[in-house]
Amino acid sequence: MPATLPARFLLALIALAPVAIQAKDTWITPAEASSFRTTPSYADTQAFLQRLAQAAPGTIRLATFGTTPEGRPMTVVIAAKDGDLTPEKARAAGKPIVLLQAGIHPGEIEGKDAGLMLLRDFAATGRLPHLLDHAVLVYIPVYSVDGHENANPYNRINQNGPDEMGFRGQSQYLNLNRDYVKADAPETRAWLALWNTWKPDLLIDIHTTDGADYQYDVTWYAEDAHKLPPSIATWQRAAYEGDAMPAYEKLGHLAAPYLEFRDGRDLTKGIENFGSGPRFSTGYAAIRNRAGLLIETHMLKSYEIRVRATYDVVRAVLAHVNKDPAALLQASKDADSWAATLSMKPGASLPVTFKQDPTSTPFMLKGYAFTQTKSELSGDIWVQYDPKTKKNYAIQNWNDLLPDVSASIPAAWAIPPQWTDAIDRLDAHGIPYTRTTAPVRVQAERDDMTDPTWAAKPFESHHMLKDVHIASSKQDVDLPAGTVIVRADNADAVLALNLLDARAPDSLLRWGYFNAVFEQKEYGEARVLEALARKMMAANPALKTEFEAKLKSDAAFAASPRARLTFFYERSPWYTVQKVGVYPIVRLDAAALSTIQ
Structure with missing residues (x-):
């Protein structure tokens, strides 16, 4: 016991x-x-x-x-x-x-x-x-x-x-x-x-x-x-x-x-x-x-x-x-x-895209030995590391960036009230804004966009706008009552620029929230466009010369009856009134902003 x-x-x-x-x-x-x-x-x-x-x-x-x-x-x-x-x-x-x-x-x-x-x-x-x-x-x-x-x-x-x-x-x-x-x-x-x-x-x-x-x-x-x-x-x-x-x-x-x-x-x-x-x-x-x-x-x-x-x-x-x-x-x-003071500088702009600095700097990589084998399976190089064998590599570092495309910083951006997705994002980010109480015509800087291309497949539930040609001009613009005015004289100016400017790669435009502006809604019958084209060439010999030159230089264009007629339709008021490719968000300078406050 x-x-x-x-x-x-x-x-x-x-x-x-x-x-x-x-x-x-x-x-x-x-x-x-x-x-x-x-x-x-x-x-x-x-x-x-x-x-x-x-x-x-x-x-x-x-x-x-x-x-x-x-x-x-x-x-x-x-x-x-x-x-x-x-x-x-x-x-x-x-x-x-x-x-x-x-x-x-x-x-x-x-x-x-x-x-x-x-x-x-x-x-x-x-x-x-x-x-x-x-x-x-x-x-x-x-x-x-x-x-x-x-x-x-x-x-x-x-x-x-x-x-x-x-x-x-x-x-x-x-x-x-x-x-x-x-x-x-x-x-x-x-x-x-x-x-x-x-x-x-x-x-x-x-x-x-x-x-x-x-x-x-x-x-x-x-x-x-x-x-x-x-x-x-x-x-x-x-x-x-x-x-x-x-x-x-x-x-x-x-x-x-x-x-x-x-x-x-x-x-x-x-x-x-x-x-x-x-x-x-x-x-x-x-x-x-x-x-x-x-x-x-x-x-x-x-x-x-x-x-x-x-x-x-x-x-x-x-x-x-x-x-x-x-x-x-x-x-x-x-x-x-x-x-908050960026917009107060004459001709102010800010880079929105960046490119690699071509000048590299030396970097000592603390790595491991590795082998490269031609793979019969993939047809590519198969890399295998040996973590038991430390090895340093003297390599080059291209981490530094330089400014590339810049966007101008206006006194304010104006967003017509029907573009609710954009306004909803302003609210989500906490960007302050006011609304106009009556219709007003102002001179604004507007972007006209042509030759858009989209990504081949969806990314994060969106078909992103990959590239587009942008031409800016001063235009008289009618802003309806309820237009949202986003001023740039505050700490959210850089945030607003990256959301609203067409050039910014993560802007709402690039994520596809304005894809509808690239869609043509009205079309012309071929028989009507035949008559329109002849009338336009008779009134504008330079247009006739431009058309004939394109026939000689562009085989695909010359082979397409529809493309030939579209050439004239897109230069007519029946097309331009649709505002295809016109970015609805416009930029206001200080003078224009003062007229709507």
């Missing part, structure tokens, strides 16, 4: 062991508890956050800022010291606001699990007590909630864990990181309302990259200086290159600028800018006059390494903000002033 006592005692200790471990660290996150093999469901994520908010009521606040198409709540977490948990209190305390978002692509979910650990260590364990001494964190643990819950082990073929991850699109199959400008998704509308409520000073967006294999556990991207207000470009350069990324590497990591290889089959050919724009998170922050940072963990590193890398890089960026909060606040203030 006495011989059995030690065995019973041992069994009792074993039974109590999980309780003892939990008592020692009650704040272990679900990902940590699984040794980073899994990532928690949305319900488990919310439960952890709710428990944290209950434990730190003056430091952590949870709120719902929207509802997904499938009816799930969209949760945001506010974290701050001294009870500064509202926009008003944050501003009164002189604290910059950092918007940190995870799971816009839910298969790339490190930001969620790293965020839980950061909030835990700030508010509960005391490991990072000074994380938010001088800043307020607005944290979205999962942006695309429906996509997050559409979890599957086969959603990301390139990725090393976790066991299951969410789907790239939300439940309507929209990619939220292409939706910032067009704002089709309910999630985007909710996000825009959150942005307009908080007006953050810095947006950090967490992703996981695809592509080549290399030694870095994090790559990062910030918009080119030519896309930014000068104060934001200066702040970002000092914050990221000058401080946060070196501090991150001192924690035992490797970081590099975003690696967009010119040829994925041969890394030695160099890297280039991936071509961000306002449809993307950091591109949208730029046209809102704010700093942005894209974090891309490396998909082939283990999930634990990726989460811990995210934890450390966000910690390093917040440490920089904490060191000099006034600098970020001043950069935001100066950026808004810069945007």
Whole structure:
């Protein structure tokens, strides 16, 4: 009998062991508890956050800022010291606001699990007590909630864990990181309302990259200086290159600028800018006059390494903000002033498209050895990496951009009231406007568009306008009562320009919201056009000469009876009165604007 006592005692200790471990660290996150093999469901994520908010009521606040198409709540977490948990209190305390978002692509979910650990260590364990001494964190643990819950082990073929991850699109199959400008998704509308409520000073967006294999556990991207207000470009350069990324590497990591290889089959050919724009998170922050940072963990590193890398890089960026909060606040203030005064400069314009700077800079890529084999299967080159063999490559970097096409900045834009989709987007983005109360005729600058071409297949539920020839002219324009007037003498001028100008690649025109203006609605019978053509040539010998020259130079035209007659119809008032290709949004100068106020 006495011989059995030690065995019973041992069994009792074993039974109590999980309780003892939990008592020692009650704040272990679900990902940590699984040794980073899994990532928690949305319900488990919310439960952890709710428990944290209950434990730190003056430091952590949870709120719902929207509802997904499938009816799930969209949760945001506010974290701050001294009870500064509202926009008003944050501003009164002189604290910059950092918007940190995870799971816009839910298969790339490190930001969620790293965020839980950061909030835990700030508010509960005391490991990072000074994380938010001088800043307020607005944290979205999962942006695309429906996509997050559409979890599957086969959603990301390139990725090393976790066991299951969410789907790239939300439940309507929209990619939220292409939706910032067009704002089709309910999630985007909710996000825009959150942005307009908080007006953050810095947006950090967490992703996981695809592509080549290399030694870095994090790559990062910030918009080119030519896309930014000068104060934001200066702040970002000092914050990221000058401080946060070196501090991150001192924690035992490797970081590099975003690696967009010119040829994925041969890394030695160099890297280039991936071509961000306002449809993307950091591109949208730029046209809102704010700093942005894209974090891309490396998909082939283990999930634990990726989460811990995210934890450390966000910690390093917040440490920089904490060191000099006034600098970020001043950069935001100066950026808004810069945007509001752009239209006051004679002949003011702003670049809306960008091209690669032909001058490259040297870059030492910390990669791995790789082989290139001609594949009998695909007929292409099969690249295979050897992660056991580190190798550095001296390559060239073409990340820098130069301005390309520019758009003029008017005193105001005028949108006739029937174009409700465009006006609805103004409301979604929070762009201020007024309406005319009576019809008015003004001289305005109008764009006439010809030779449109559209994408061959849909993109994000739209057939995008790929290219169009634009000719601008001053015209007398009749504006009906209720016309929307969007002034450019405010901080939203750059945002409005990118939404409303025909030249902007992410404008509402390019996304297809004005495709109807290219459609001819009235047509002429061939027998009638035969008579019209002869009458027009008799009245205008130069037109006859132009027609005959086109017959000689354009075989397809000469072979088409319809094209021959259309040549005359399109030069007649029966066609021009239809205003085919006339962009309905017009630009007003200061004199025209003064007549309708």
